[in-house]
Amino acid sequence: MDTRKKLIAAAERLFDRHGFTATGMDRLTQAAGMSSRTLYKHAGSKTALMATVLAEREKRFMRRLDVSSVDALFAELEEWVRVEGARGCLFLRAHGETGGETPEVEAVVVAHKEAFRERIAEIVAADIGEDAPALAEQILVLYEGATAAAIYRGQEAVSAARAAAAVLVGRARP
Template identity: 35%
Template structure:
């Protein structure tokens, strides 16, 4: 029985996600994706005409997943200050995942950013989306300069992501959260 398009596409993206995230986008060939997904090479190329198209789909999917996981944490908090700190709680949970390998966008940009304008663009869009989310959270918390606070928060977040990926420890999320508390104490209005 032939596999429907949605199922085949999901299987290919599941395989690509696992392999690209674990090994890197350049180290994984389409044959490995075929084997891991159980989708024939012919069907794979019907769904994704090139490896570049598959990498783009992988990054699009990672972006949606990341935004959803972040929103789950932030939306669980009601106090504007706690909503900002929930970002770091999200990072802590993410860093503790068994398969955490850092940011898929930073990793992909590091591999392909100079040769693939589309990967560079997707990485920039993802990071700018995160910055905009932090800006909105900063506005809601009453920051006098929400964009500047967001820039500080993103540096703490991105530094924690990179440090955790390199060290293999979730502790950078806790240190970044501690620094964020100090930053919020210094910049947000007192009740």
């Protein structure tokens, strides 16, 4: 693994586990196994590293949304929680910790949430055979809520949201 990838992987683990604010550069250098000089050479700054970590996480997350049904969308969330853990949405946590006032981070968060919203709308349309903006919004809220509730309820929260989504989708089909 090259130095940059190693740094991003270590930073994502720490940011996800401890938060952005609580993760200092000393902790990052130790986890990545590199000097602070090397870290700054590859990251630039902690803010830039946060934005990079979020951009890389988005790529990984969005690949999981290559599905054509709402049920498969929630099945992927169940798998994400199983593999990645249940600590809530890293993008919303980044927004919360920075107060939306760090332009580099906020740009990544806003772009991700918009792409996510659009992808949910596409999945809903593919599933029921037509555009359904209100249903897509409901599915988005169920998904985001399940992600948050999984922190303290585990996969059970995702399963409950999956069942609720099935009812909504079933009602929307002709």
